[in-house]
Amino acid sequence: MRLHDSVEELLQDLESKGIDRRELVERAAGLGLALGAAGGLLAGAPGVAAAAEDRAEDAALSTQLLRLRLDDDIQNLDPAIQPGHSDDAVGQNVFEHLVAFRPGTFERVNVLAEKWKGSKDGLRWDFTLKKGIMFHKGFGEMTAEDVKFSFERIAGLTTPKLKSPYQSDWAALKEVRVKDRYSGTVILKHPYAPLMTTTIPGQSGEIVSKKAVLEMGNSKFGTHPVGTGPYEFVSWSPKQNVKLRKFADYSGAASRFARQSVWKNLEFVVIGEDNATMIALESGALDFSSIPTSGIDRFTRNPKFNVVKQTSLNYNWIGMNVRHPNLQDKNVRLAVLYGIDVPSILQGAFDGRYTRATAMVAPGMPLGYWKHAPVYHRDVKKAQAYLKKAGKQGLKLVMSGSKSEPGADTVAQIVQANLHDVGFDIQVQLEDGAVFDQATKAANKKKQLFYTGFTTLPDPEWDTTWFTCSQVSVWNYMSWCNKEYSKLEKLAASTPNEKKRNAMYIRMQQLMDADKIALWIAWPTIYFAVRKGLKPKINPNAVYQAWDFR
């Protein structure tokens, strides 16, 4: 009798609530019904099946839960440690900044700060906090002491000293002077221009609860973070997921520029593999994820998804080690520049979906974009002439690259074929990501022609800093040392005037181009599969804040 009632209940739910096919099968199995019988229920309820499926799509986007992919597991959510982009993606929902970018833009807006004002020389930044901003887990109200602790901790000014990999973000910090419970001053030793573009609005500017860190200790805090953000940390199942819950006592620090978060829960699902990600999206296990270029058509055709794209600020290029005997002659480098067909690379390696780069700084960067940078078109005769001038016909070159760089194998093959036409003999040597990027100085000195990509932050300082003289054979694989460039790089980082900075960064790119050390390939475009009905805002650097999704 009870079974009969339950079956009736199931049928009623099927008609009234529109349960989806999966729930129907699960509940039917629970009642001891075979799959066939469950199918019979569906068939026996005319019109219900289709409606149930439609409603299931809506249900997938109920405000109960938003599921997003992490392509890598988190490791430590402490803003002073956060080793990867996954930690940052989760952390942005848990922590807040004094000042941050309005979602989807690079416009600066006050979040935790009621007032934020810098001195003319850029050395003193006075702040007044909003009152009544509460930390998660009952750690009390946020005060100026928390701000001091958060910044000085990363700078290595607290005792015991924390070894933060982001210490350089706060290298200019002298101290944070607390005036009273809600106000204080950030005092710098010297002006630091990226302070307001990448430090304060970046992960190094996230405010942690001093009390929570001291109570838990650094190690535990990394996996039990306490911030003031719209979502509080619930759990981390390693290699599976990170769960966040809407913070009931959220003080609405972001309410002046963003609407209240709608999702009761956020779940970040760890899926490293692209094919598995696409299947997870299609099967309803995910609502939002970045997808590879090979999956764009698949999701464009899928009526349940929209595809959203954003060209990133990152840059991919083919570099030449100017200190290597094979590439010391500028004519050889010119032969390489004119011998490679960049549009073919974009088509072959990235399905024509990436934006061609003409210089290092991408157009989306707030400043430093070189609009009139030269575009190198393939000209085999010209390239052959340069190679002949250098007297290096038949020159053997090693083209290296990182296997973890998407499309690197195809890029290398196209370069090999292109340069063969010019008269080069190219040997391709792809290496494991950690081997290519973390090679010793001695190994970097041996690099010749290489393809790689660097990620960056919304300030050109993070584009240009790797190519100074002090970075030769460290991150400057081109071993290019230009004193004017290095001087400008240092100067630009401490120049508050944005117009002057803009001119400096353009000049630096011109210096690079004059020595013909790199062929810029792409500013990679990131594609996202977005479940219909979901409205994400993607920042111009292709990152996003899940708490702001509608």
Next chain:
Amino acid sequence: VARYLLKRLVMTIVVVLLVMTFLSVVVHLIPGDPASVILGPRATPELIEAVRQQMHLDEPVWKQVWLFVSNAVQGDFGRDFITGLSIRSIVADALPYTATLAVGALLLASLIGIPLGVYAATRPNTVVDRVAALFSVSFITIPSYVAGLYLLLLFALRWPILPAVGAGSFSHPLDYLKHLVLPATALAVTWIGYIARLVRASMLEVRTANYIRTAYAVGLPERRIFYKYALKNAVIPTVAVLSVGLGDLMAGAVFIEVIFSRPGLGTTVVDAIETRNFPILQACVLVIAIIYVGANLLADLSYRFLDPRIRVEEAPAA
């Protein structure tokens, strides 16, 4: 028996010690600086050096090997530099997921493979036998990651009855089981074919044995002869293979865990290699090695238990 067991245990311990030493030497041959990989490009050289010291990477290799072996013997693998978690707990958390996956696959392979082999052996050289052979050989040739992708396409996408990613939680057994079905099946596919072929061959061999012919001669029913006498002996080589197979399945689990985004030793190893996290890598591989060696020991013991002839052969001459 006690002497035999002791001898085998001592040998197992020696093998594990050798594996530990070899492992910690080999790990240092992997190119790439762990401290730089962990800290990223924005870390200062001073910080990189400090972390290298903390991870004992500034010590000579022999000392790093000694530190690892001497601590590992006491069950101490240290703490992970980034998460601050004990490495022993990281491995202990991952192990049950891989173990259930490998054991689940092995069970599934046995439950399908053994009856399939027996069924084929009862009808040698018939259409049924040939069809069974076709399926068995086809299964053997399908790599687990290919089977995994097809299973996902069919049962998570075409007919969405099973979850595509994750492993569920042990606290919800039904949910955990649902998450286990597809990956365990993917991992089992090759072994289904392999076991079926092995059992069939063993059964056919046993059929010609004197005691089976005697059983036929005295008029015992065929079903009884097959399942009570023939199968018992025919399954002995299969048991040995299954025990060794557990090690293979643990290794095969790497692909499956990545495809199904499951936690486990496989994904932990892959991540540790990518980030050059040597302490975690060493701990995981050591655990896998211990399981492999342990499975071999188990195989030896079960072989001895199942086959009295081995006991007789080993017994001292009177």
